Amino acid sequence: CLSRLKKYNAQVNAFIEVQKEEVILQKAREAENRINEGINNKSLDGIPIAYKDNFCTQDLTTTCGSNMLRNFTSPFNATVVELLRDAGSIIIGKTNMDEYGMGAFGPVYNPHKIISDQESNIDKYEKRVAGGSSGGSAAAVASGMCFAALGSDTGGSVRLPASYCGVIGFKPSYGLCSRWGLIAYANSFDTDSTSLSPKLRAFNSLISRNSPLNKNNPLDLGGLRVGVPKEYMVSELSEPIIKLWRKGISFLKSQGAKIISVSCQNTKYALSTYYILAPAEASSNLARYDGVRYGYQSEKDSSQLINDNDNDNEDTGLLYANTRDEGFGIEVKRRIMLGTFTLTTGSYENYYLRAQKIRKLIQLDFNKVFQGVDVLITPVTISISPKISDYNNDNFLNFYVNDIFTIPANLVGIPAISIPFGKLHDYPIGLQLMSQYGDDLTLFKVAKILE
Ligand code: GLN
Secondary structure, rough: OHHHHHHHHHHHHOOOEEOHHHHHHHHHHHHHHHHHHOOOOOOOOEEEEEOOOEEEEOOOOOOOOOOHHHOOOOOOHHHHHHHHHHOOOEEEEOOOHHHHHHOOOOOOOOOHHHHOOHHHHHHOOOOEOOOOOHHHHHHHHHOOOOEEEEHHHHHHOOOHHHHOOOOEEOOOOOOOOOOOEEOOOOOOOEEEEOOOHHHHHHHHHHHHHHHHHHOOOOOOOOEEEEEEEHOOOOOOOOOHHHHHHHHHHHHHHHOOEEEEEOOOOOHHHHHHHHHHHHHHHHHEEEEEEEEOOOOOOOOOOOOOOOOOHHHHHHHHHHHHHHHHHHHHOOHHHHHHHHHHHHHHHOOHHHHHHHHHHHHHHHHHHHHHOOOOEEEEEEEEOOOOOHHHHHHHHHHHHHHHHHHHOOOOHHHHHHOEEEEEEEEEEEEEEEEEEEEOOOOOOHHHHHHHHHH
């Protein structure tokens, strides 16, 4: 992994910070000793894992891809980081991401051609994106710089880059992983949000155990009901992706699954609902970056206009404004403006509350559908990875549509997984499976067959 990292990271831009080589090698030796001696073995001994740079780590900086946290080092590790470390894995580094998880475009290059072509050919084609916001994590796995990487999936940020880069991307049921130490974007979507109690976890595993697939031979799909939601056939979908989708459906059918056409009527509102609710939560979460408690602080002299001690508040106001102006990038500012707007009196009822009600309707749709099917199969993305040159600041709205297939699972809280399913124009592309809340295990099993 280290040698691949050294070879490709300069072109792929997957890592923001890499763990010191001597630390990695020391941990690897310790793990190797444990394995050789056969005592105190741990389940993930020696496995190199990378973390998206919004998971807090004590040893490495946690920047969230933002100037605001450029030099920030957390005093604690995120729970998921601790758990994976205690299981014997090695932190290889922190991966690149769209600032605060907002975007689908990513500052990372798609590693696909970079690693498959001769080095001399690299400049001969136009570079494509790895996707975002967990683009660094997907690209790091795809180029063999680590065995696995953690991302966060608020609206598809794990599944979308996984599809573009040709790796598996999994978003668990909401609440299944702790979000302690994950820097918040939108709390009610971030999967890894607030954890479930042990009692609810037990209930969840019961759902999984009762599903037909887990009762039968795990590699036989007989009895499994696969739903194809009509509403996912959107006009943005290109013919080759529709073909790929059909191929996935026929494959599951050939393995003994029963295919059923289903309808989630309100799904057509999912994208706009998400882009009202997520920025609203983000605007509130990001209010904490005030230039005082931690993170970036503007060096502009905010007292230059006011020298009167009675005007302390205005001083602080200027510091706050300057810090946020210099610390946040354009997409984050756009989300803060949008979110603040929808939360103000006057627009709150028309936008925020209405979006909450629609979210509920979308949840009810899915609940109903899962009474008749075990999993849903859909595309993950509307296209293969776009070219870097396709995106500029004037066409950002066109890019929100990239999330059209991933967002419903976040609104509803259900598990979803993106599985590599062939190539188009020589670039990888995935298919998505979704299952009922808590039924993550069935998802894994069907995914394994589709893979
Ligand atoms: N494109 C989505 C957004 O910008 C992705 C969010 C995510 O999953 N972190 O909101």
